[in-house]
Amino acid sequence: MKHIVKIMTLLVAITAVWISLLQTAMIPQSHTWLLPLYFIVSLGCYGLFMVGVGLMQFPTCPQEAILLQQDVIEAKEFLKHKGVDVGSD
Numbered sequence: 001m002k003h004i005v006k007i008m009t010l011l012v013a014i015t016a017v018w019i020s021l022l023q024t025a026m027i028p029q030s031h032t033w034l035l036p037l038y039f040i041v042s043l044g045c046y047g048l049f050m051v052g053v054g055l056m057q058f059p060t061c062p063q064e065a066i067l068l069q070q071d072v073i074e075a076k077e078f079l080k081h082k083g084v085d086v087g088s089d
């Protein structure tokens with residue numbers, strides 16, 4: 001719920017700034033109408049950048065990998081006892 005409030009506050013603030021820029025003649029109106037598009041493109045670029053950073057810093061968990069392998073071996077043994085062909089190792 002807190003994230004929704006933050007996002008809505010940010011959107012209201014950005015909309016207020018955009019409307020104020022439309023009413024004042026600080027920036028040419030042709031550029032001002034494109035600001036939401038620039039914002040969306042910038043947000044997309046930021047999102048892609050954050051996904052890339054997250055993938056580069058993806059943590060490895062060797063202890064969890066060992067536990068997962070043990071679970072796989074245990075499951076194969078259980079299925080073999082039940083008569084299911086699980087293939088070769």
